Amino acid sequence: MKVGVIMGGISSEREISLNTGKEIVNNLDKERYQVQSIIIDKKTDIFDKVKDLDFALLALHGKFGEDGTVQSVLQTLDIPYSGCNALSSALCMDKDMTKKVLIANGINTADWVMVKKGEEIDVNAVETIGYPLVVKPNSGGSSVATGIVRDREELVNLIYEALKYDNEVMVEKYIKGDEITCCILDGKMLPVIAIRPKSSFFDFTSKYSDGGAEEVIVELQPELHNKVEAMALSCWRSLKCSVYARVDMLIQDGEPYVLEINTLPGMTKNSLFPKSAAAVGMSFSDLLDNIIQLSLKERQK
Template identity: 55%
Template sequence: MKVAVIMGGISSEREVSLNSGNEVFNGLDRNKYDVVKIIIDKTEDIFTKLTNDIDFAFIALHGKFGEDGCIQSILHAKGIPYSGCGPLSSGMCMDKNITKKILKNSNIPTAKWFVTNSCENIDYDKIESFKYPVFIKPNSGGSSVATFCVRSKEEVKPAIEKVLEVDEYAIIEEYISGGEYTSFVLNNEVYPTISIKANSEFFDYTAKYNDNGALEEVVYLEENLQNKINEISQICWDIFYCKAYVRIDMIIHDGVPYVLELNTLPGLTKASLIPKSAAAKGLGFSDLLDKIIEYSLTPSKVASLNY
């Protein structure tokens, strides 16, 4: 099987993607796969660099033209199987506003929010009903790029201005205090939970990608709470039509898991969160990549959509 690892891209998360892509390229078993790299520098590259002899595309892109369903649609149209979720799931999960509407409709706890695409007529009353601090960030961004913890009315407009430089919409979100956790789901099976303790105000870009930016470790929580996390993870898998794998980020406040977002193409370096979760269950990095390919090539495993 000839596997193309697609990396780079046009988003603000390009460097993260190159790191993920190189790790995947190095981690794929050469006894099973003929592996090539495809580095995307502009959107047209997917048409000119992806040759007709590719049997499978392993997508290691992040952000715009990676996680938003665009490249998935192109690969689907070209008849090339690819890793992870389809165009619809990818697009829904990339859009935080849509994600949170679906979560709310499915009775999954999530922080209060609203979106805006303008710095004029900001609804300060609504923001103040959330109580400061609030988070202001791109509606369709990742890796905590242009994400601000805003503590006063005076900081709101400058933060929205910065966000609108990188995205069409800004999301203003209620701050939920508590511990941050992530749940890895592989083919509808929930793997061990990871606890994230940032060495900064929150789990920002620096904390995510710098050495010693955060303490990330597998945790085994009290049974009731772990069952809640697992149940919410499986509901999220079903309602967003996930396939192969997904990472679900949460804040736990007073024993209640609040879902922050779903990552349909999470980081895949050996130091990333999901390889740590997989390793806790005895699944090494190369084997994890095998499973992602296997489950991407088979129909998605779901439980029920009656939520």
């Protein structure tokens, strides 16, 4: 079976995608799959470079990759692909839409307001949430142009910076607590990972630098674990995820709050999903094989 690892892309997360793609190529079972690296440099490449594939293993991040666009193209071309379908991908990529679905399903998430490019920033309305605040591009990832602000000047400056990367910016109530991530494979949650960044915030550097953060498997207290697992799986069902996804949360005073859902989690050597899978004895190669086989089954539905 010819498996094309789709990487690169046109988003601000291109370099992370290339790293993910290379790691995947290096760890795929070459005895089982004929592996081909496919680097996307422009949008039309997705039409030109995938035609002879039996399966597309997506290593893309950000817009035109994680937002359902590429998934829709591959579906139109009848090429099975990895991970969630176009609808779930689009919903989870849009943080505002994700939160609306979460709230509709009774799932805890921090209060937020949206700021749109071309509209005057209503600072007073934003500040009603109360400082500190988190500013982030609505459809961004990898914590690009994302940060915590504690006053009006910082707020306005970071909003303008984030608007360089997206047409909408989310301003969210800062939840001070312990960050965890819940990796879900085929509707079942793998061991929970606690994220302890060396800085005060799990930013781009913390995520992708060796030693930028301590990421350890943790055993939560039974009651909290049950609450976290129920919430993670509720996110999975509410957003109609399939194959695999990662739910990021913050725990404040024993209460979990969902940050976001990643439908194409990173797969670099520093990434969280392979670490969680390893905790149940699943090698990186086995994880990739599971993703391929589960995706093939999902696309046949």
